[in-house]
Amino acid sequence: MTAMVKAEGVHKSFGGVQVLKGIDLEVEQGEVFCLIGPSGSGKSTFLRCINHLEKINAGRLYVDGELVGYRQKGDKLYELKDSEVAQQRRDIGMVFQRFNLFPHMTAVENVMEAPVQVKGLNRSAARQRALELLDRVGLGDKAGNYPSQLSGGQQQRVAIARALAMDPKLMLFDEPTSALDPELVGDVLDVMRDLAESGMTMIVVTHEMGFAREVGDSLVFMDGGVVVESGHPREVLTDPQHERTKSFLSKVL
Numbered sequence: 298m299t300a301m302v303k304a305e306g307v308h309k310s311f312g313g314v315q316v317l318k319g320i321d322l323e324v325e326q327g328e329v330f331c332l333i334g335p336s337g338s339g340k341s342t343f344l345r346c347i348n349h350l351e352k353i354n355a356g357r358l359y360v361d362g363e364l365v366g367y368r369q370k371g372d373k374l375y376e377l378k379d380s381e382v383a384q385q386r387r388d389i390g391m392v393f394q395r396f397n398l399f400p401h402m403t404a405v406e407n408v409m410e411a412p413v414q415v416k417g418l419n420r421s422a423a424r425q426r427a428l429e430l431l432d433r434v435g436l437g438d439k440a441g442n443y444p445s446q447l448s449g450g451q452q453q454r455v456a457i458a459r460a461l462a463m464d465p466k467l468m469l470f471d472e473p474t475s476a477l478d479p480e481l482v483g484d485v486l487d488v489m490r491d492l493a494e495s496g497m498t499m500i501v502v503t504h505e506m507g508f509a510r511e512v513g514d515s516l517v518f519m520d521g522g523v524v525v526e527s528g529h530p531r532e533v534l535t536d537p538q539h540e541r542t543k544s545f546l547s548k549v550l
């Protein structure tokens with residue numbers, strides 16, 4: 298089976314500063330793949346490269362067997378046109394640390410917006426589907442609320458429903474609970490756990506080691522723009538092999 302995500306020697310630099318220094322990894326279909334590491338290690342940048350928010354400088358990055366952002370002919374790479382990039386991005390849902398909802402739209406309008414605007418779905422079908430998704434994330438009764446009338450945890454669950462509304466084949470989570478008050482974290486993790494059980498392929502940048510241990514299928518520890526250690530979450534978290542992993546985990550566990 299084709300890997301959902303494959304990175305081969307992925308490099309990314311900003312203004313001459315190398316942030317990703319040759320990332321090699323594979324995320325299988327249906328896998329919950331957790332990325333951990335200290336601040337500044339390049340985790341968000343890697344997710345952003347998968348979702349076309351940044352362009353890699355070297356290496357190869359594939360989603361579901363397709364090169365991200367490029368077409369290869371012989372040895373040469375050609376950048377995809379904007380419309381082709383948009384097409385690739387449709388298959389990827391992303392959830393950010395800050396929920397980024399449209400403040401002037403209700404929860405249901407936030408969720409139905411992309412299917413209407415991007416996919417051309419008619420409004421009543423899009424609304425129906427959005428209501429089902431809000432129900433799925435436990436917010437069936439909040440469909441008419443504006444973001445300002447929702448808690449951070451509820452806003453994040455709307456953001457998850459919004460990403461799901463495009464029927465992605467891959468979901469990226471960039472520290473989805475870091476901006477939440479501690480008592481709101483559990484509800485968001487429960488929604489992510491349900492999603493994992495439904496077979497969604499997920500890459501999760503997280504500091505929630507309990508979630509990684511219980512739900513994750515694979516875990517990668519990144520530091521300084523490289524993959525230091527990878528394996529099953531329980532193995533890496535309980536028996537890390539590298540000093541850098543041990544030192545990081547001793548601070549967060």
Ligand SMILES: Nc1ncnc2c1ncn2[C@@H]1O[C@H](COP(=O)(O)OP(=O)(O)OP(=O)(O)O)[C@@H](O)[C@H]1O
Pocket residue numbers: 311312316334335336337338339340341342343
């Ligand atoms: N657009 C940008 N321009 C310049 N530097 C950037 C840009 N985006 C990220 N960086 C730098 O790249 C490095 C890695 O950042 P990144 O956000 O990927 O790390 P991270 O591991 O996700 O950290 P955190 O856990 O704090 O979010 C940091 O030093 C950051 O300052």
